[in-house]
Amino acid sequence: MTLDASSPAFPSPRRRASARKRRRMMIFAVIGLVLAAAVALILNAFRDTLVFFRTPTEIAERGEAPGARLRLGGLVKQGSVVHEGTVTHFVVTDRKNDLAVAYTGMLPDLFREGQGVVAEGSVGQDGVFKADSVLAKHDENYMPKDVADRLKAQGEWRPEGAGAAPK
């Protein structure tokens, strides 16, 4: 084995050892600093950017403060979609409560009535949820996992297939 580096360790002079220690302290100090900065950044970002997921029922019960950013999940109510210029109005329901949503922009493919949807935005003073993004996954039997979990929890879950909207 010519490539063996595990030959007996060379005894290091004391000077080297202390230099090594100093170098190590230095590296640890820098790591500590960067780590602290990173943690501060992350905590700060969490405080400002976390968005909670809510169903219409939860919003109705909790009375979320108007303006707080939320993710609203549920099903698009049958017959509720109305286009008005570039604004789309629709109602998100969890079959207990409804919430009207107004969204400006292009809807994702596969956004349709009776299907699961997640809208991000906030409840306005008028009680309408102003969405600035609408997500729907690209699959015909799609129900966002969040929505499915909540509907299950609320006893509103219809097994797959039965729930698919007529196409």
Add this chain to the structure above:
Amino acid sequence: MIAETGHYALVLALALAILQSVLPMWGARARDAALMGLASPLAVSQFVLVAIAFAALTHAYVTSDFSLLNVIENSHSAKPLIYKISGVWGNHEGSLLLWVLILVLFGALVAVFGRNLPDRLKADVLSVQAMISTAFLAFVLITSNPFARVSPAPLEGQDLNPLLQDPGLAIHPPLLYLGYVGFSMAFSFAVAALIEGKVDAAWARWVRPWTLMAWCFLTLGIAMGSYWAYYELGWGGFWFWDPVENASLMPWLSGTALLHSAVVMEKREALKVWTILLALLTFALSLLGTFLVRSGVLTSVHAFAVDPARGVAILIILTLFVGGSLALYAIRAPALKQGGLFAPVSREGALVLNNIFLTAACAAVFIGTLYPLALEAATGEKISVGPPFFNMTFGPIMLPVMLVMPFAPLLAWKRGDALRAAQGMITALGVAIVATALVAGFVRGGPTLAPVGVGLALFTIVGAFAEIQGRLKLFGIPLGDSLRRARGLPTSAWGGALAHAGMGVTLLGVIGATAWASETVTAIRPGETMKIAGYELAFRDLEKRDGPNYRSTVAMIDVRKDGESVTTVEPARRLYLARKMDLSESSIATFGLSQLYASMAEERTDGATGFRVTYKPLVVLIWLGAIVMALGGGLSLADRRLRVGAPRKASVRAAPPQLQPAE
């Protein structure tokens, strides 16, 4: 029959993998050359068998064999041939098979090209590699058999998810997997080194090409995925901070750190313990990515039909490999010999700094991606961590990386001269300042800090070549001399400079496309126009066009600038017949480095058609930068001194560290 052959080949491959994970390693312990010698033939046969299985599945797709469940669920006889082939990995089972194929491909490559590896190291590496393939082959066979038959066979399949019917599917997953799975080599080498209990410069020299190759592929794979999402999803965004994207970004970040720390280890025998840890973590993050994507714990475009049992199985594999390797690390790492000394201001120091920041950036992405999952598991509360989080954490952490990056190559090993390095950066700094001033003075709109961003990007690009300029003295000495020097430069110097410049190019693209993007969302009728960024888009008419397995409505839009027609864009909506799925097909017009992006909304009742048009200046640079980075990696890889199986002369010079003990 062919499908059964494929299935049988997979079972056989599993059997060989089990043998390969035990025998060579045992041979290495018992110093039995015959047992160790088994590793190479086993690795090659394993690859041949998995390749047969893969070919069998491909055959089933190409011939539309609807007696296979997998083909029924993901194919259709009317599908174009290219999507029949790429459809092989456009589903859970097939994509895992591709994963395994690439895994065993790397094993076979080590077997074939690793002739100059020490026997024991090679035996250990191939054994570890086989352990991974054992786990994944068993996973494929037990939970995700792509060869499951259905009787009676239906006449027609359910077609591939239309979103995946795109050339992107043919390219993106294979590239990404070559990257992801390529890091398994670094992992196997690290585990082998820990088992052997020694790591040296030669080790780093063997590991680096594999890591570099994986890194290049991962870079291209991520960029390809980003471009695909950009044009296919209809949003015009190039990066969504989607958990699955993050899953590929994390190994890229730690893999980048690994590449750099491996350089320190190779040149200076320092950072051994850290390099080994990075090698383990990088592949662990790749496995984590596989878990996140394949288990369905995340809501994502990438989540195929999901079965919880599979998620649990991958979690077990993940825990075994990560836990096992880290435990081994904890036991063996403290015994590793210390490396060379260096001053804080030195090439090593700069590379350490690079590593610290890259790791911190990786940690921020990790936390942002996994915190929602952890919180949900712990409290049931569902939250989402979106782009603002990552912009506020990832951005500031990467900023110092971009700043320090051009300096590092100017610093000498062991003890660098900060002042001289700074002098080398004067040109770059000048370019940056002038650019910032010009942009601030002449470009309207955008955030106030955007011009500084442009300056930073140019600083990085120009600075990347400072070291080469320092050697060539272009314009300082006669041109002929410079050119002669340029020819004498090792290709790896060009490679490093290009890779660094690529980062700056991408940054420039990101800044241009986010700071000065404009967007119009309107609903108009044929004959009407919309305006964006100095362009006038005249909506001529709608036209019906039929494809092989879809019907589409195409909007024909003339793009005019200053009254003159420059091009047309034709966004469309397609109705895929088999799945009754309606998709938007965006249309992109490229002007130099900028793009005009048009997509069409669903049909409306009032006769108007909704369009979303965005104009993104410099957006092309985002992906161009990634290509430049990968090109740089490729150049370094081509350097004779680094090549796998490098000529004796090169390896002997670096190999026997006992002749030149640094410590």
